[in-house]
Amino acid sequence: MSPYTFEFEDGTVREWTLTGDGAEPRLVEDYTPSLFVSGPDDALVDLRARLEDDPKVDATDRERWATDLHQAHVGDRSRVLRVDLERVDEVRTLAREIRGVHERETHAPGTFRLFDVDLEPGVRYCLDEGIDPTPGRELRPLRIELSEPALADGDVAALRLDGEPIDERTGDPAAVLRTLGRRLVRRDPDVLVVSHGELIPLIERRAAALGLEGVRLGRLPGWTQLAGENTYVSYGRAGHSPARYRVPGRAIVDTSNSFLWNQSGLDGLQYMVERTGRPLQEAAWGSIGTLLTSRQIRIARDRSVLAPWNKWEPESFTDVRTLHAADRGGFTFAPEVGFHETVHAIDFASLYPRIICEYNVSPETIDCGCGRPAARDGCGGDGTVETVGERNGRVPGLGYERCSHDGFLPDVLEPLLADREKRKRRLAADPSEPEAARLRAESGAIKWVLVSCFGYQGYRNAKFGRIECHEAINAYAREIALAAKRRLEDAGWRIVHGIVDSLWVTPRVPDPEPLDDVTAEIGETVGIPLEDDGSYEWVCFVPLRESIAPASEAGRAPAPPVDSSPDSDQTGTTIDPATEAGGVESGPAGALTKYFGKREDGGFTVRGIELRQRSTPPFVAESQRAFLEALDRERDPRAVCDVLGRRLRELRSGAVDPANLEITKRISRSLEAYSQRTHTVAALERYDRRGIDRRPGQSVRYVVVDDEARGSERVRLPFEGIRTYDEDWYATSVIRACESVVSPLGWDRRRIRTFLRDGRTPRLSTFVE
Structure with missing residues (x-):
């Protein structure tokens, strides 16, 4: 087996290699980075x-x-x-x-x-020494958890192992730590999965203070802080990276600082170790962009290409006409706001990564200037503009020459695409649940890296990024979207919405061509599979709140005419799906990422509305789900408002558990930097009073107890024993959630309130859950 985790100290490297029953160290003293x-x-x-x-x-x-x-x-x-x-x-x-x-x-x-x-030590060492840090046997994890209040108080007696409390009776810290020590010896875990990185110094220091020399988290005594906590800004959002620690002989996964663990678990992490060459602990805290960069550096080293410290290559000079054509982003078919029946969702499988691979888009293949004859390298010597489906020539609409010699980015992505396809095929064969869980985890890990590969080409600090690649990928995506639209319409289908790689279509003639045949033909033409993403009994596209049209007398707003979809720059180039040109604004504007629908298998799909928003309290989310179910049963906004009335009565009677009213918000700055006295600031003040540190990029959780109060009295934290809540404030939130459901039918908040004041007798179906 190869080593799976490493420690660097005083010019030496300690490699830890897994054995059948544990792990063995080896010191390397002659390594020179x-x-x-x-x-x-x-x-x-x-x-x-x-x-x-x-x-x-x-x-x-x-x-x-x-x-x-x-x-x-x-x-x-x-x-x-x-x-x-x-x-x-x-x-x-x-x-x-x-x-x-x-x-x-x-x-x-x-x-x-x-x-x-700027290579991390483990990545650098494995790269230099030709080591594959993929674990050679199944890893043994141990989960160690502590709540935030207990962590702030240093209360190790509240420790939990694998989800179970260690000692609920005595609350003796020494007894708890001795039990932890025995568990570590008996299981000898390879990975410590901790709820907070600060658990490492807390447990080690408390054990030392209590004289428990035999209690240690590593396979050898000691622990090391690798990095302090810090705040960063990524794509306009503040993030927080907690301090990182190391113990000898075991990898640490900090679940508060591991996106991939929370998305794919240990199986997904191990897959990324294999594909990126990052040791497990470094893969755990690495972002998706970091993992992609590690894979790129590994492939680049195979090509004898060094990884630059700072990106050096500027954007190429271009004329205004090309710049106007290139600087448009992705392609969107503006949604037809309203209620649509018999809708099919189809999408291109991994569209942007497949464009990169199918059309050989890479920093060195776009306008490569290699000077070889076009007959040999496909650099577009005839001056023609490439159409979708051709591999050699020029980027459609932009005229960038594109070489056909195997590109760097396809080398990076093709193995990932192939691996994901294998896992999807295996999942379709109905494997056992343990195997299925592993396959889902690995497929999910691959998905996130594939999602990031396109945007990373436009990222200013991407080591192997290039803006012309970003523009070329978008150009192909636009051409592919239009090719799909034309063929679907010729086959008797109408596009009611499309965004990035997904299309929603409904029949526009009584007997359209079979959709499976049409999508297969499109996929063959453009070189990228177009897959069925589900059929819907109905789908609603939600209007922007300020553009909700008045409701019809029957209680439903008719769907707007096809040519009423306005231009939008929210996602790049937006067109009227009927004319391939911007329409005039004669109807309600649609929110591009807000829709919901009832699938034919009986489940609901929701995007963008409160049910999918991280900050939405559970009670509000449950209420919105009840609104969707009422709309499905009755197809009438009045039935939805009847359910709203019942939920409001429950709320105002005080019958809702305050735990179901918790709000989670990510903070973007420190407490002192806020100028407005928001709920978030009130929560931060209460955290500060409790001695719990909250940094930009972390989240706060609270319940609004009195919105009219001053300062920190407006909210309470979940662990403060909440007994009351602000009924009016939460009622407004529930009404807003109802508006999202009935707004595609033309109802706004004013009409909802008018309906509730009418005092009508609710129908019996209102009480069906």
């Missing part, structure tokens, strides 16, 4: 002389490497300076000195470019 520097020869000679006396540097040498994908594509290499260091934790220190001291003192800014600088 490297960074690389490119630049003019005379500048590199000068830098090499300067570094010879640096105590951090072990050795230097000149080597030939490709410094970008284009160099590797045309078979070129640069002579770069390789710098070997004594310790892995000094790589970034030396890189900053090269950039901020050596370059600044003797050369112009930008003289040096640095590579392989």
Whole structure:
């Protein structure tokens, strides 16, 4: 077996390799990590002389490497300076000195470019030593949990193992820690799955204070803090990364800081270890973009391409006409607001990743300039514009030349697409539940990486990203969407909405061509499968709140005419599905990502409305589900409002458990930085009073108890023994949830309130759950 987890300290590496009944360590004392520097020869000679006396540097040498994908594509290499260091934790220190001291003192800014600088230690070591850190046997996990109030109080007596309390009787911290120690010895876990990373120092320190020398979390004594907590901003949202820790011989998964664990569990993590080369612990805390970058770096190293520290390649100069054609984003068919029956959802399987692979879109294949004849490399020498379905030529609508030599991004993504297809086929064969759970976890992990691959091409700091690739992928997606639309309409189908890779269609003639035959033909034409994503008895597309049309006298608003869908820039290029051009605004505007429907298998699909929003209290979500069920039974907004009246009476009678009224909100700044006295601020004040730290990017949970009160008295935290709540405030939330359901039928909040005041006798079906 290969090692699966690693520790770096004082210039040595401790590898831990799994055995049949545990794990064994091995010390490596001769590992010297490297960074690389490119630049003019005379500048590199000068830098090499300067570094010879640096105590951090072990050795230097000149080597030939490709410094970008284009160099590797045309078979070129640069002579770069390789710098070997004594310790892995000094790589970034030396890189900053090269950039901020050596370059600044003797050369112009930008003289040096640095590579392989910001690799995590485990990733770097596995890459340099050719190690596959995939665990060689089934891992043994142990879950250790502690509630936030207990963590803030340092109360280890409340510890839970694998979901069960250790000791509910005595509450003796020493007894609890001794039980934990015995469990660790007996099970000898390979992975510690902790609810908060801060549990590591808390347990170790409390055990030391109580004199429990035999209680330790690692396979050897000791623990290390790898990084402190920090706040970051990604795509306009604040995020929080808690402190990270290490114990000898065991990987740590912090569930409060692991997106992939929460989406795919241990099986998904292990799959990503295999595909990215990141050791388990580093894969656990890595974001999806980080995992994708790790896989790219691994593939790039196979091509002898170094990973740049800072992205260097600027956007290519282009004329205004091309810029206007390229800078449009994805393609959207504006939704027809209203109630639609007999609707089929179809989508292109992994559209953007498959466009990359099918049409060989990669940073080095777009306008590659390799200069070889078009007959050999497909670089579009005849000057024609490519149509969807051709592999060689130019990007449709943009004219970017595209080389046919195997691209870097397809190499990165094709194995992932193939793996996901295998898992989906195996799931369709109805395997046993343990195998099915593993397959679902692995497929889910792959899905998230595939989702991120397209956006990462437009990300300014992506190591192997390029904006022209982002534009080319969108250009193909637009052409594919229009090709699908034309064929569907010719076959007797009408598109009522489409966004990114999904289309919703309904028959427009009494006897349209079979949808399966049409989608199979489209998939064959464009080279990307178009799959059935479910059939619906009915679907409602929700209007924007400010554009709800007046209801008809019958209680239902007719569906707007096909040519009434307005332009929108919410998701890129939006068109009228009937004319392929922007329509005039003569009807209600649709919210592009808000819809709900009843599937033919009896379940509901909802997107964008309160039921799917993380901040929605459980009672409001349950009420909205009851509204959907009433709409399904009666197809009448008055029946939905009857159910609303019953839910409001339950709320105002005080019969709702306050636990079902909890609100969860992500905070975007520290308590001191807020200027308005919102519920979130009130909750933060109460957390602060309890000694529980809350940083930007983390979440707060609270119940509104008196919206008219001042300061922190407006809310209570879930663990504060809540007995009352603000009935009026929650009533407004429930009415808003009802409006989302009846607004496609033309009812707004004012009409709902008018109906409730009429005092009509509710029908019996109102009381059906």
